[in-house]
Amino acid sequence: MNANSSWVFWRAFARNKGAVLGLVILAGVLTLALFASVFFPGDPWDMATAPFQPPLSDGAPLGSDMLGRDIAAGIAHGARVSLLIGLTSTAAALAIGVTLGALAGFHGGWVDDAIMRFTELFQTIPNFVLAVVLVAIFTPSLTTIVAAIAIVSWPPLARLARGEFMSLRNREFVQAAITTGQSNSSIILRQILPNSLSPIIVSASLMVATAILLESSLSFLGLGDPNAMSWGYMIGAARTVIRQAWWMSFFPGLAIILTVLALNLVGEGLNDALNPKLARSRG
């Protein structure tokens, strides 16, 4: 992408005001995650102040929880866990989904049949239930949670990639590549994949949001990594004392809403900017 096309892309993206807002929020969350140890040095699990301090009290700007842990520190350090899990599990899901989808779409025939039946097997099981089962079986840790989320989220990506590959498979430029004798892997990686990336990027950005929600739900149910402070864990722990301390669930909840909303807005903006049909209709 040269400077000019980047500018075009940015203009298309920036046309969507929501997307820019989303990007700003996301940048904020990223900064918070990156500098969590600077803003809140020390361990977020440490009892920093008296238990059940309301927001704006001394040493706990957003209040403290039942063990006197600082909610603000929890949110900052939780941002790391949430983003880390969101990004890595999406990357893993992309790797599985796009590979399988590409193979199915490119080869067609029995390869396609086999891969798609396999994909359907996963699609028939409700996402969240499968994730709960997987994490429960393999004991909760960051790795198992990332793996579980990746395993339940790749099928839609596989379907998407397969569709793209099937339609591009018969275009002239691919036929040309075949006649020049390029290998299958080079055609898949160098010819078709770059041209099918736009929809994949858009759905991947939305998938990060879904992954964050999935992780929060797992933690809420007590299936999070017991050694990692995460937003879902904070809400899960706060649920029982919601009548004594509303702030314990409110602020982590707000963090989840904002982050997921931001990711969705950005995803929509990317869609606007990358979708050629929309781009043309805007003239």
Add this chain to the structure above:
Amino acid sequence: MTRPLPALPLRFQRAAAAGLLAAVLAIPALSGLTATPVLAQETPVKGGVLNSIVQPEPPTLMLGLNQQGPTQTVAGKIYQSLLTYDQKLNPMPSLAKSWTVSPDGLTYTFKLFENVTWHDGKPFTAKDVVFSTNVFLKEVHPRARAVFSRCESITAPDDYTVVFTLKEAFPAFLQSFEVSSAPMVPAHIYEGTDFRANPANATPIGTGPFKLKEWVKGSHIQLVRNDSYFKPGLPYLDGITFRVIPDAASRSLALESGQVQQTQYSDLEPFEVPRMKTHPNLAFSTKGYEFVAPMSWLEINHRVKPLDDKRFRKAIAYAIDRKFIRDKIWFGLGRIPTGPINSVVKFYDPKVTIYEPNLDKAKALLDEMGLKPDAKGVRATVKIMPMPYGETWTRLGEYLKQALGKVGIAVTLESTDAAGWSQRVANWDYEITTNFLYQYGDPALGVARTYISDNIRKGVLFTNTMGYSNPKVDALFAAGAREVDPAKRQTLYSEVQQILSDDLPVVWLLEMEFPTFLDKRVKNANTTAIGVNDTYEDVWLAAK
């Protein structure tokens, strides 16, 4: 196994209920304004139905076959044993009107009440006692088997006298006739049958003041008055209904709104207790659990280094603040323990090595062991697997991680479910876990089992799973179990408490207290060492 193992928490349900909660809460708050003062009225009146909660729903009400907490509370009204105990753990008559112990401590003679009948009308006699203790319980009840296999013979010289002759003296024998420890079962129904498969298990036949009328699974258990109860005029109540309420928030709401008049054991989460205590219609008490006397501790696997070194265990004890645990995690429920024996249990002795929180002492002990902090300040890494018995235990795990981290012991928390926890602890596949056991009123019954080396049994939960072994401790517990003279017993148990508090095989965390809430209209309830599990024969409901 005597305590309920909750399934994984059903938070979906709870979350849904929490939504409703806010809406419904307004109602009791308003009705509180119109409450009239209760008139002083101390003459028992007949009639009325007491509503309570049973949580979780028991698998059966046949108390001989199942002694989980909820089973005991319900079936304690249906079945009886020979004795019950006051809150100082002194024996009181139940089905036995009197008893004598021979001076050598070998012969126990019980005289039974003579007009007792089973719920099916057949008379209750000494034959039933002999059958229950010598045959039935020995086959199906592990705790009773351990006690009654100490008997040389169990005989019935006449219909209303039972004589137990022991192989050697065992003074804790008199503490073994509590209703869940030795429920009397009808010989005419069970004799010669397959006890576990007997169809009568579904319709329990006891001698108690209440009979099972109806059990709608998932909804309620309804008990009604036994009109032919052997004490004339009793019971006062027409019946007791136990409601099955699986959701914790709904349970506290049911109590708050007056739908139930009693909650017990773990019905309410600890964090609900401070709020409920202020409810004008409810009386709060932590009494009535003297017989179970639960003690919780950090269970430490002595097979893992450096946990086998008592200096390391002492460092742990100095690093944690048990007052914080009691006040902030258990919301004030419980007492700070000094040693292995719960302070409400017989032969408790507070003169032992005490571990007050002291980070410097903890660090000094670790230094002495040669565990110096590395660049990150870490001296050793241990794994803690908190009990999967709900939030409170999870919070405890989080606290321990922080507290031990302060002295350089890095903690990795492990998650597990109830089945996995039992499996791993029983098979010694853990480093540190949290645990609690009931003490049953006497060190010989509920304390020795955790520390004697005879009881290191792989695959069996609630044994000496730490692998702690000290011949001196074994000898003292053995002597204590045999000694008839209470003063000499005290000396033996005092010594064992001193040794254990110095060896520190486990780190005692809390003498747990359970909250019992009773509507102020409920009179005479919760008066014995088994509190809510007693018969409730003389409980009555005052007029509104």
